[in-house]
Amino acid sequence: MADRSPILPGTLDLLVLKTLSVGVLHGYGIAQHIHRLSREALSVEEGSLYPVLQRMETKGWVTSEWKQSPTNRQARYYRITAAGRRQLGAEEANFHKSVAATTRVLRGAES
Template identity: 50%
Template sequence: MASSAELLQGTLDLLILRTLAMGPMHGWGIAQRIQQISREVLQVGQGSLYPALHRLEYRCWIVAEWGPSENNRRAKYYSLTSEGEKQLEAERGQWERMTAAIALVLNQAEGEAQ
C-alpha cells in the first residue's frame, strides 16, 4: 500500500481537489473517500492531509466552513472554489501528460530489453 508519505505533494493536492469536486467533505471524510476509491491502496494520514488542506485553502482553491458532522460534533467542511475547479482541470491535464510520458519511457525500456 502507498502511504501519503510516498505520494508526491502535487499528487495529494490533485486527489483532494478531485475528491472535493464530488461535494463538500470534512477532512476525515476526504481521507476515507480517497482510500475507498483507490480500493484501499492509498491511505492519507492526518500528518499529510491537514497540511495539504491548509495549503489548498491558502491558495484559495478550497474554502472551509464549520458544521455538524454525522455524529453531531463540530467539523470543518471543505469545498472546492471556482479557482479550485480550474486548478483541478489544469492539474488533471498535467497528470495525464506526465503519466503518458512515463508509460512511453517504461514501454520503450521493455521493448529494448527484449
C-alpha cells in the same frame, strides 16, 4: 523499507481537489473517500492532509466552514472554489500527460 505504497508524490492536491469536486466534505471524510475509491490502495495520512487543506485554503482553491457532522461532532467542511476547479483541471491534465510520457519510457518504445 519504502515499499509500502503511499500516494504518488505530487498527487495529493489533485486527489483532494477531485474528491471535493464531487461534494462538500470534512478532512476525515476526504481521507476515507480516497481510501475507498482507490480500493484501499491509497492512504492519506492526517499529518499530510490537514496541512495541505490549509495551504489550499490560503491559495483560494477551497473554503471551509465549521459544521455539525452526522455523528454529532464539530467538523470543518471544505468546499472547492472556481479557482480550485481550474487548478484541478490543470493538474489532472498534467498528471495524465506525465504518466503517459513515463509509460512510454517504461515500455521502451524503440527497440
